Amino acid sequence: MxxxxxxxxxxxxxxxxxxxxxxxxxxxxxxxxxxxxxxxxxxxxxxxxxxxxxxxxxxxxxxxxxxxxxxxxxxxxxxxxxxxxxxxxxxxxxxxxxxxxxxxxxxxxxxxxxxxxxxxxxxxxxxxxxxxxxxxxxxxxxxxxxxxxxxxxPTCREADGLAMSSRNRYLTPEMREVATVLYRAITTARNTNIDGGVQEREDILKPAYEIIEKVAQDVKAKGLPFEVKLDYLSLVDVDTLSEIQILGKSQAAILSGAVYVGKTRLIDNVLINTQEL
Known part of the structure; x- marks a missing residue:
């Protein structure tokens, strides 16, 4: 576009x-x-x-x-x-x-x-x-x-991990400083929980929710003129896009989400147990 x-x-x-x-x-x-x-x-x-x-x-x-x-x-x-x-x-x-x-x-x-x-x-x-x-x-x-x-x-990223997007130009310098929150959240969730064994959905997503909530509270505490707000987090099968409750040992999945930084909606994803879609 x-x-x-x-x-x-x-x-x-x-x-x-x-x-x-x-x-x-x-x-x-x-x-x-x-x-x-x-x-x-x-x-x-x-x-x-x-x-x-x-x-x-x-x-x-x-x-x-x-x-x-x-x-x-x-x-x-x-x-x-x-x-x-x-x-x-x-x-x-x-x-x-x-x-x-x-x-x-x-x-x-x-x-x-x-x-x-x-x-x-x-x-x-x-x-x-x-x-x-x-x-x-x-x-x-x-x-x-x-x-x-x-x-x-594969996704092209800035040096700090932010996925390149046409909508990134909407971000002010203050917003840009926290715009990596979604990428940090989903990569932490993947790296913390994915060890090759069977995993519960809640256990996989918990670190991601915690990171996003902490950044949202920090932005609020600093009195910055915008909010960080989670839209959704998703863990789905890579073929059917059905939400996964229990991730199988070698099940290919997409861990994704969307976050608002001010009015700018940022999306991102990481893959689990696969290298490409």
Whole structure:
């Protein structure tokens, strides 16, 4: 969706290593936003995005569709008023990110299907930071019998571990100092509890809850002009995205969550018993 950073460029670099030609699409997709979300404020930085793509030397073409082209029946953020054709991946879209954002993966699946139809790629590259999105798109490719191979590329991080995101630019310097709270929480939970044996859900997640709560209380005690608030923590099977109550000895899982730092919503995840999605 534009506002390119090194995470996006890593996808392009990986694609160029494996493909003859790379096409990059930039499209701020209204179907991924609800009426109360930040569609109007979402950063649109095409000039700098284009300069980054040219500098990378890895991009053969850039697709810049118009909203009217992607949604010829029109598009409103009110899902109940939307008209036209939409794609929905049942069973993988209602949990995790789909709980606070029930509209989101319908918008993702729809726009990705349209982009695939326009470009006709042999391979497609998605960032592992959006783990659920990777699972949803992979299932969509499988279920719609699309002749496309998907690659999930590891998350690019800042030096302190913060996952690169276009929304990081919303963070003030004070917010940025505590923005690693989610990454620290989920990595501590994984490293403290995952020893190759069977684990209870509560035991795995407890350290993560404690870290986030401590940072939230510290921010409040310092009188900083923002709050740190947990949205959710999730521990799911990597294939079904079903919440896990007891983690098996070698069961592949995604430990993920979302945290608000001020009004900025940050997401992140780590993998358990697997190296890739």
């Amino acid at each position: 534009g506002a390119l950073h090194e995470g996006h460029l890593s996808l392009i670099k990986r694609a160029r290593e494996e493909c003859d030609a790379v096409v990059v699409s930039i499209f701020v997709n209204p179907a991924q936003f609800a009426p109360h979300e930040d569609l109007d404020q979402y950063p649109r930085t095409f000039d700098t995005d284009y300069a980054s793509l040219v500098k990378s030397g890895a991009c053969a073409a850039v697709l810049l569709p118009r909203v009217s082209e992607m949604y010829p029946a029109g598009i409103t953020l009110d899902r109940t008023q939307q008209r036209g054709t939409f794609v929905e991946v049942q069973g993988l879209s209602h949990q995790m990110e789909g709980i606070p954002r029930p509209h989101f993966f319908r918008g993702v699946a729809t726009v990705v299907t349209k982009l695939f139809n326009i470009i006709q790629p042999e391979r497609t590259y998605f960032g592992q930071k959006d783990a659920q999105q990777c699972v949803v798109v992979r299932a969509m490719i499988r279920d719609l019998l699309l002749p496309i191979t998907m690659r999930a590329v």
